[in-house]
Amino acid sequence: MSSSAEKYDVFQAVADPTRRKVLQLLAGGELPISAITSHFTMSRTAIAKHLHILSEADLVSGRKVGREKRFRLQPEPLEELKQWLAFYDRFWDNKLSILKHVVEHPEETND
Amino acid sequence: MSSSAEKYDVFQAVADPTRRKVLQLLAGGELPISAITSHFTMSRTAIAKHLHILSEADLVSGRKVGREKRFRLQPEPLEELKQWLAFYDRFWDNKLSILKHVVEHPEETND
DNA sequence: TTGACATGAAACCAAATGGTTTTATATAAT
DNA sequence: ATTATATAAAACCATTTGGTTTCATGTCAA
Numbered sequence: 480m481s482s483s484a485e486k487y488d489v490f491q492a493v494a495d496p497t498r499r500k501v502l503q504l505l506a507g508g509e510l511p512i513s514a515i516t517s518h519f520t521m522s523r524t525a526i527a528k529h530l531h532i533l534s535e536a537d538l539v540s541g542r543k544v545g546r547e548k549r550f551r552l553q554p555e556p557l558e559e560l561k562q563w564l565a566f567y568d569r570f571w572d573n574k575l576s577i578l579k580h581v582v583e584h585p586e587e588t589n590d
Numbered sequence: 591m592s593s594s595a596e597k598y599d600v601f602q603a604v605a606d607p608t609r610r611k612v613l614q615l616l617a618g619g620e621l622p623i624s625a626i627t628s629h630f631t632m633s634r635t636a637i638a639k640h641l642h643i644l645s646e647a648d649l650v651s652g653r654k655v656g657r658e659k660r661f662r663l664q665p666e667p668l669e670e671l672k673q674w675l676a677f678y679d680r681f682w683d684n685k686l687s688i689l690k691h692v693v694e695h696p697e698e699t700n701d
Numbered sequence: 702t703t704g705a706c707a708t709g710a711a712a713c714c715a716a717a718t719g720g721t722t723t724t725a726t727a728t729a730a731t
Numbered sequence: 732a733t734t735a736t737a738t739a740a741a742a743c744c745a746t747t748t749g750g751t752t753t754c755a756t757g758t759c760a761a
Contacts, residue, residue: 494604506678558682564668
């Protein structure tokens with residue numbers, strides 16, 4: 480049961496390209512901060528902050544092993560994104576039926 | 591063929607809750623700025639800016655009709671998000687294999 | 702043509718974001 | 732014990748973001 484009252488949600492967490500790259504790296508397996516940092520030009524501190532944000536969104540979790548802190552991917556929150564997207568499926572999968580609907584119900588087209 | 595050299599990508603565009611609500615409203619059909627604004631407490635100008643951002647991400651398109659500008663949903667760019675998500679499917683679909691890994695390596699399970 | 706409506710555009714602002722450098726602390730290795 | 736490694740935490744900074752207010756412009760209606 481991860482933290483609540485999170486500052487960052489999945490949408491925000493995933494909006495940053497650096498964080499997306501971090502997630503991709505972690506998809507390959509657990510990694511300590513230094514190893515992650517080695518794939519970027521920015522400082523380790525910057526990466527640590529991104530990890531903190533990803534952590535708040537529950538997209539990663541970290542555990543200390545010796546002197547290093549290893550992070551692993553926690554993809555579950557992506558489900559929320561997936562479900563959000565699912566709503567829009569009908570708007571471009573079978574676009575014709577939607578168009579048909581709109582044409583047949585023009586009164587629903589204002590507000 | 592929509593604009594290029596866009597400042598906002600889909601990830602950023604969708605990161606803001608106000609913009610997600612705007613998309614949802616437009617899912618119900620084409621709407622002018624004023625009508626959209628009526629669903630929020632913030633100013634019309636603010637909404638217009640959000641629409642501009644959504645427009646840069648090609649998630650909406652606007653056309654002038656008389657004195658009003660009507661916006662409609664353009665869901666196609668969401669496909670990019672969908673594909674990005676698809677990559678992570680395998681990381682939680684077969685969650686059992688992950689669990690198995692954790693159980694078999696308890697020494698990695700503190701913090 | 703006069704006024705109301707719908708939008709556009711610009712200037713401005715506070716807070717958030719994404720980065721830095723510096724300092725401190727815990728662990729590992731020699 | 733000493734030094735090197737890995738991280739944490741804090742202070743700082745520039746830019747971006749998300750909002751505002753104000754003013755200008757185009758269109759519709761009376």
